[in-house]
Amino acid sequence: MSNRKEQILDVAQDLLLRRGFSAFSYQDLSDALGIAKASVHHHFASKEDLGVALCERFMAQNASLAAECEARGDSALAMFDAFVERGNSLAATGEHCCPGGVLQAEYNALPPRVREKTNELFAASHRMIEAMLARGREAGELSFAGSTSDQAWLLMSTMHGALLSSRVHGAPVFDAVVRQLRSSLVA
Amino acid sequence: MSNRKEQILDVAQDLLLRRGFSAFSYQDLSDALGIAKASVHHHFASKEDLGVALCERFMAQNASLAAECEARGDSALAMFDAFVERGNSLAATGEHCCPGGVLQAEYNALPPRVREKTNELFAASHRMIEAMLARGREAGELSFAGSTSDQAWLLMSTMHGALLSSRVHGAPVFDAVVRQLRSSLVA
DNA sequence: GTCTATAAATGGATAGAC
């Protein structure tokens, strides 16, 4: 993929996590990159295309984080902490929140193909977290009631919610929530 | 408050929870109520005013739910269930999510006074839930690690996140998350 | 309180030159 396309995605990702999908414009991208609006349209014909590309990017980022963990031979808990760490870096800015969180919040206002990609993103994340939980429970490292699937939804919901809250009430809230969650999870 | 003003707030609340603040317009309100856009502006001069009124409404709804619980002499757990029940009715439509969730998600794109009211709404909700947790723990009804404040953030984050998730993945997700959360909370 | 009409700004998107 060309360099310019990546640059646009970088800025768009920042703006999406900061403000939401409908609250950033081609004008914003144009301003940030110092190129004309029409030039942005050259790379992403419609905002729907841009949204789809962003979703694919988020999926790739998730997959690469999971791959790193696997390469290191991380335990389930270490993998949990790796995901938390990424959340921390988002919360630290006091402006960003989770890709999943924003996309869900605006779900009914998203263009159709972005909605579909959001579904995929969530399904993939859920699978990944469920696998982690199953591994941790089997190893006697993690302990929780109910199914791995339900617990995975709990983890995702809590993380998304906590990142949203930390935007209004500061990064310490994310940290506090994660500590509570972690302590309820460790065997 | 006049009847028309209430009608506008009813529709606006529905649209806000369905689509988000920036994704509904005076035109939508005008269409839904069968009156001219200018007539809506007569009641709420600016969208910022409308947003502020909605926030105040959410705070009043929270307070009245808490007052009902108190009048019934609800236990902490019964009060938790009452809050869950309200979440259930939102999740059931498959379209709505939590007021707090939407407002946080769009926080950086909200008009200044709506942002301030969002802060108030969250502070009030947090106080209310923290009080419930303290009461439940003292009565030996609830059990959790850490401070009541941190646990209150966990509850709020999880509820918000779960309502968002249930919009994408269906009401059963909200139910599943709440069950997990509740089982970790009961002494 | 409600209407029609309209302003002023911004949104996404396209045409066509360089």
Add this chain to the structure above:
DNA sequence: GTCTATCCATTTATAGAC
């Protein structure tokens, strides 16, 4: 690939008549 110029729809908001 990038630009200028422009189109068209939509948005918030106001003016002024009824």
